[in-house]
Amino acid sequence: MTEAVFFARSAGLTVGEIATLTGGTPREGTDLDRRVVNAAPLDRAGPSDLSFADKPKFAAALAATAAGVCLVSPALADAAPSHVAVIVIRNPYVAFVSVERALFPDSLRPSSLVAGTGVSPGAFVHASVRLEAGVVVDPGAVIGPGAEIGAGTVIGPQAVIGPQVKIGRNCSIGPCASVTHALVGDRVIIHAGARIGQDGFGYVRGPNGHVKIPQLARVIIQNDVEIGANTTIDRGGSRDTVIGEGTKIDNLVQIGHNCIIGRQVIIVSQTGVSGSCVIEDYAVLGGQVGLADHVTVGEGAMLGARSGVIGGNIPARARWGGFPARPLREWLRGAAVLRRLSADQSGHEHIHKDDDEEQG
């Protein structure tokens, strides 16, 4: 792997420590004191790196690897060369991730970008703000009156925390992010440039144009949520916008006012959730999905990338796709039908010349 110059160099872990951490079983005769300090794919790993192999298709790469230590599935245990310290485990990738997390604890959430502690001189913290112990406020951050920030939370440079906002413990608020009209739980990560709490998009038509509907509610962000860079989450108009515990939202996502997002939901980049939608626990929305307003996505449902839901409910545990969205198999079948219908005509292209021209 590329040398991780941006993270503190790890003291490393021994084979014995990795086996204990992951619950894996070292291959007989393995040196339990061998140490790795980094992690890498099989083809780029060297003697001081940990790697992993979890599928039969990786057998050849495993046989050729220069990795010092390797987490492998039982079926691959004999495919590793003798110079590799092998740890056998049922799910090598999950174990690999857990070792990476132990090797690079400062990668688990963004830190101060100036290696700061306490409130940096260049930050503005209103006199009425309440900061618990160990809060770090980077230069340029602005915290408005009455805000409260929990212990261990890092407020990045240029981040803006609005008046009366409450942020829990061990959160990271990224550079240039803004958080207003919001209550935020513990261990929440908000990445750079995310916009939390601005007005929702609501107007009534008046005689002289569009009249703004007051947006009087809040954004509630529960524990362990992660919100991507430049994502926007509007505060509620008449009821709170809620992001449930453990939900992960990627970059450039739009969440409209009054939405209720459940727990452990995954929302991939550039998806747009219109106002007053409900997304139940464990649902997964692929990238560039769009939901019309008042749509409900059932528990554990999965919307394929770029699907567009124009109304109604997606049943729990369903897999839908396309636009207008329908069950995924039906949508793929429809695409195949259309492909066949249009391919049939490719031998008669001259007949449809007019059509082609009109599509210019």
Added chain:
Amino acid sequence: MTEAVFFARSAGLTVGEIATLTGGTPREGTDLDRRVVNAAPLDRAGPSDLSFADKPKFAAALAATAAGVCLVSPALADAAPSHVAVIVIRNPYVAFVSVERALFPDSLRPSSLVAGTGVSPGAFVHASVRLEAGVVVDPGAVIGPGAEIGAGTVIGPQAVIGPQVKIGRNCSIGPCASVTHALVGDRVIIHAGARIGQDGFGYVRGPNGHVKIPQLARVIIQNDVEIGANTTIDRGGSRDTVIGEGTKIDNLVQIGHNCIIGRQVIIVSQTGVSGSCVIEDYAVLGGQVGLADHVTVGEGAMLGARSGVIGGNIPARARWGGFPARPLREWLRGAAVLRRLSADQSGHEHIHKDDDEEQG
């Protein structure tokens, strides 16, 4: 409704005042001195809240409400319980919004996020900047040489106003927004992280790669425009990009260089308008719409969410949808045809096994 902790508590309005404000008629015998201080939907309203009921389907909720005061349509006047102070009016929702606006005047546009007045100590205002009376500049804001800011305008924390930019009166520029190469009218709201005035995307192919075309024009934003969070509006290359009076633009929208957007247009979140498009007055673009360059959208036309216009003109007052966009009814009919064609085959799924596999 969720208690509006983020807005100044209202002094409230009496039934008499609400009737005067809205032009509604109190039900006979109603106590004109009863006072509400907040607003809420029927099912969450209490004795100090205003609510509304405008459709027959809300009759049951109206009968069960605990609201102190309710704006109701004539047909529902008798459905309200006797403990509710009823005001009868033709359009209860519009009236409700107007009362909300009177109760919470500070919700009508973003205020200083540090309860500031004048220029905060942590702001940078170039010596040549001209600020009218009552301008508020929050900490961290930066205003370049020659800029002019009109009376009553609020420049949020970390906002950046470029050199020579003119901003009118009673505007709100959100936190972390940037405005360069632009002239901005009165009562304009620009939300957090919006980007106004950067270079448009234009290159010619040269022998050594793409050569940047100078982007020499401006962004003109007329009165009463609202621009959403993290939206981007590029300045013109050869003619100004113009956003017309009263137009409202949601979050994460892209407006390319040289576009002319008319008055009272609505553009919903994540829509992309390519360069040199013309969008005429009163047009509505749903969410995630895309326009190719040089497209014209006629006056009052409506593009359904996720429609994609690959060229040409959308006629005035037309309703179009789909991709490539076509009249909405035709597009929906096409989707129905495709659904039928593919559903027909679901009983013969084994025949198309190859297709399914190839779509993986």
Added chain:
Amino acid sequence: MTEAVFFARSAGLTVGEIATLTGGTPREGTDLDRRVVNAAPLDRAGPSDLSFADKPKFAAALAATAAGVCLVSPALADAAPSHVAVIVIRNPYVAFVSVERALFPDSLRPSSLVAGTGVSPGAFVHASVRLEAGVVVDPGAVIGPGAEIGAGTVIGPQAVIGPQVKIGRNCSIGPCASVTHALVGDRVIIHAGARIGQDGFGYVRGPNGHVKIPQLARVIIQNDVEIGANTTIDRGGSRDTVIGEGTKIDNLVQIGHNCIIGRQVIIVSQTGVSGSCVIEDYAVLGGQVGLADHVTVGEGAMLGARSGVIGGNIPARARWGGFPARPLREWLRGAAVLRRLSADQSGHEHIHKDDDEEQG
């Protein structure tokens, strides 16, 4: 053209200088000392403006223009009125752009927004930062420990440069942009609010919810890249995210972790590139395109606006479109088939009333 109030007034160029710069040939008898100071389209140009005419359809506009100097293709040389100083050249538009670039050199990349030099008082530059000669750091910018900035680079107001980041020479980092975990080449332009280097979106499912996968690699941005406003580029998880030399990326684009983007690629606004994609040299991605993860786009391939690639490879030099993406002509033919199938039924609309209702 709109008067370019936001750029330094040009000293202008004479016909002789323009002929030398572009390699064009002045029409016989043309005054080589005539001077222009600005550039404009034919219909808006005046005596001190340069204009151009490159296609027969512009003959009438050329005949009517008030431009002082005009670059015209050989076929149009005689269509210009006698009061215009004509320079004949094979590619008038490319020549026009090169003259614009010479007239307005400060339009070629963003300058300091406060007309600053050196490090502005309101900026935070860590003591360990290494700045080469002529670096400009605007007020509010924050530069973390160990960062290095090359000669002539401008760091805009509120921009954030993370620890250990290296930025080359003559770059412009826009207002409110953030750059962390990244190495940036020379002459790179990063526009306002772009987010470079934050965590990619990667989790494994654990017993208590989604577990963050460490994102340990970097973003590498090669020379002459331009990155649009509010675009997001995540750093690599297991290998670096790379943006190749001369590649231009528009606003609001998402580039996922581990992507390898080649040289001279064009990516238009709001496109999303999922993790671990490879986009080879000279490829062009239209606006609002989406790529699933691990997709490869071959050299010089072109993806039409809004196309969505659900997997696999796009062949080199192919032109694809639609969703799921397929060769552009096939996709357009499919759209035509569907239009015909649904149009056929428009005479029998009453038969399908149920369908229409269900799509409400």
